[in-house]
Amino acid sequence: EPKVFLFDEPLSNLDAGLRTRTRFELSQLHDRLGATMVFVTHDQIEAMTLATRIVLLNKGRIEQVGAPMDIYARPSTRYVAQFVGSPMNFLPVARIESGPDGAIVTTVSGVGLQTSVPSDSLPGANLTLGLRPENLTVSPHGTLRGKVVTVEQMGDRSLVHAELADGTQVIGVDAPITTARGGSEIAFAVEGAKAMLFDEMGKGYHADG
Template sequence: MAGLTLRSVYKNYGDVPVIKGVDLDIQHGEFVVFVGPSGCGKSTLLRMIAGLEDITGGEVRIGDRVVNDVEPRDRGVAMVFQSYALYPHMSVYDNVGFGLKLANTPKDVRDRKIREAAKVLQMEHLLGRKPAQLSGGQRQRVAIGRAIVRQPDVFLFDEPLSNLDAALRVDMRMELARLHHDLDATMIYVTHDQVEAMTLADKIVVLNGGIVQQVGSPLELYNAPANLFVAGFIGSPKMNLLTGQFDMVDNQLQVVADGVSFRLPKAPGTLARGGAVTLGIRPHEFALDAAGPVKGIVQLVEQLGNETVVRVRLDNASEITAVLPGQETLKVGSTVSLGFDPGHVHLFGADGNRISP
């Protein structure tokens, strides 16, 4: 296995820039997830690493080798696609070993690698079946097995779970996490699902418009989003973002955002008085509080058993989402008051970037 380095990597389609100067260091054994909305460039970047897309500018290095001009088959990577792409007339055994057969790998070596991969993926009992006899999750295991037998330096996954139903996605996430641990492998995984990113990644790379917005561990991005895009993208339900003004009152920061007014005991040093600010509050930070600063009319109540999701319309017609613990018996149309810990709010300046307290 090996690490991966990207330096000033660009990709243009004609005059249209798609990847706009990506710098990234991935260490050996890391599980890195590229995440972002559709069209942000995450799959394009993955395909550039694989060699399936040409690089307009910059450098891709796998281990100690610059691979810009190296053919995909010689880069030491193996890719698992959204589509399983299995040969329907071949058994699982033959599908897993097909690449080895094309490479003229000796039959005994091929057999050993196929059976080792099947053992790792707990599908030894499936080797004699055809793809039509497999579930979606089993087919994806076969596709992953086909990658494992190549013993690549880097595994690349392009939204491999998007064709599975919700329950299978959860199961396969656990399988991939276990596989990463067992193989001590360098893995790069593309998804638009930030829940997958949070649960799988050692490191998340958030992309938008071909630009890296932030790189960090899941909790770093959750607790300290670098800008409004990351704040709104990471977390489920997403962060509430309220726009307003701030000023200093009695040496405290007074924030008024969408009718919500509160004070912070310590003002961020980068704030000038009387400016615009965006206030971010995670839905899980709210609690029922008769004296709380957030007051509004309940628009929607979702009972999830262990928690209650409430949509509240504020006096100025903007809406927020609150996630309350347990089973709250709130009614649509009722008035509710919510409080939160001011120490857990996030502040963003007029430029959209995080303001550190």
């Protein structure tokens, strides 16, 4: 009847189906026993689905500590943003202006975007815009335009990989059955309220500061 369990990558050598079932059983075990479980993993799905609190390490240094969805929605650094959740898109920023609802960002490719990030919290230069793929939706009226590189059909959605005019690579989301094809022109509608900004040191800035 230990009070604390230590799991050191217990699922790493299992096949995909068995890993999913065992993850579910560990979650039930935790609910039943109510004991503290420290779970070491490199798999972000295991961390997000099993943890009540995540300590994210990078080369032995703690990058962020928090609940899974807090870390996903408000990554404290660019490293955390890349590691947790779907791969984040990073777009170089050319200009920042103050707006009534937050900073107005103009990307290097010339796209203007209203964000919810307070402009008074931002440093003056060398910023990068961060957007999850789910915040870029294929739309004929979208402002972010580029050329399709490849398309991944995932069943419930399609991931459209595209290259912008400035050479930046982005990933956006389309319907399960998509008409996007490699080499074709594409446009994305951008959900600016979910945008994040990162300074040259990798520090993250969000809607709540």
